[in-house]
Amino acid sequence: MFRQKSPQEAADPLLGKPGSFGIHRYLQGSSNLFEENRLLKFSIVGLFGITAVLGMALYSTSQNQRTIVIPFGASGDLYVTGGKPSSAYLRAMTRNIVALSGTYSALSADRQFQELLSIVHPTAYNGLRDSLNGVLDELANNSTLSIATYIRPDQPVTWTDRQILVPVEKIRVIGGVIRKFRGNLRIRYMIDAGRFWILSLTEEKFDAELR
Secondary structure, three states: OOOOOOHHHHHOOOOOOOHHHHHHHHHHHHHHHHHHHHHHHHHHHHHHHHHHHHHHHHHHHHHHOEEEOOHHHOOOOOEEEOOEEOHHHHHHHHHHHHHHHHOEEOOOHHHHHHHHHOOEOHHHHHHHHHHHHHHHHHHHHOOOOEEEEEEOOOOOOEEOOOEEEEEEEEEEEEOOEEEEEEEEEEEEEEEEOOEEEEEEEEEEOOOOEEO
């Protein structure tokens, strides 16, 4: 016949067992807990690894994404990939910047300069606006003044990922008197989120005057 356990024996499963039984049970429990902790750590490391791989994949996709930008109603192979504009894009932007900043009269200058300022980076906006306002003041005092600027075909336009150097010829007409100058227009720029921004426009080496 089976002996019914007393309340004390039911409450303590180790009661009546040899001492080695308790040690074995403790070691077995510790081993199971260690295995669970090791699996948990492995899972956490695995999640971090997967997150890192996905992050790199998303970053690479973002950098290689092609943004199609058509400035000033132009057409052609104009795009920015990973913050790098195509050659056609830079050529189109160069032509338009030279036209907007270098060919004007008293009637057209204000509208053109406003369009030019729309692609000037906020950090450079105030300085370039003040410079263009100085030109507007000169035009207000000389209504017969007009300027035409052309990219020189005999000199190459060069660029880096920071600036564009444009050899130009400038024709200044005031009161029927024509003067020609040659020099360089340096355009400092940046690409931010697929958008072209002007940082500065600088005329260089316009000392020589052609008659």
